[in-house]
Amino acid sequence: MTEKIKEIINNQINEEFYSAYLYLAFAAKLEKWGFKGAASWMKVQAQEENDHALGLFRFLLDRGEEPKLKTIAGPEAESFKNMLDIFSAGLGHEKHITACINNIYELAREEKDYALESFIKWYIDEQIEEESNATEIIDKLKLIGDNGSAIYMLDQELRTRLYIPSGPYATSNAAKA
């Protein structure tokens, strides 16, 4: 594996752990506002992000490389005023992650690393879902506006999201992680 590839994957491990950290910060804020359902949704999302990081961690080890863990930055959630701000920031972050994943795919092709090219496809597909999930909730929030009882109902709906192990090894090779 080339140095460039090792570096981009180590960076992505950090991006995914940061994503988990960011969603946890969102969960903290939402719960403080009384939105326990939305907070729970964010905590599930954080667990999935942790799985995404561990998938990349596993891939490096399987290729005979040692993952290098970098410092995780503290997320900034202070400026948010409402649920719409938070989910919009989440979508913005997911778009950034999609760009990172696309860069990994491009580098895999450039360096003719076919194993990475195949592996990273799971993340490309996952990003479609991540962006569409966030967009769906944002659309609902825009529709609802400041209708309190509708916000309450949406919060109840978000509470039903369950954690299902995520990542490229979640279904085929769970025991390995």
Ligand SMILES: [Fe+2]
């Ligand atoms: Fe992720």
Ligand SMILES: [Fe+2]
């Ligand atoms: Fe994500």
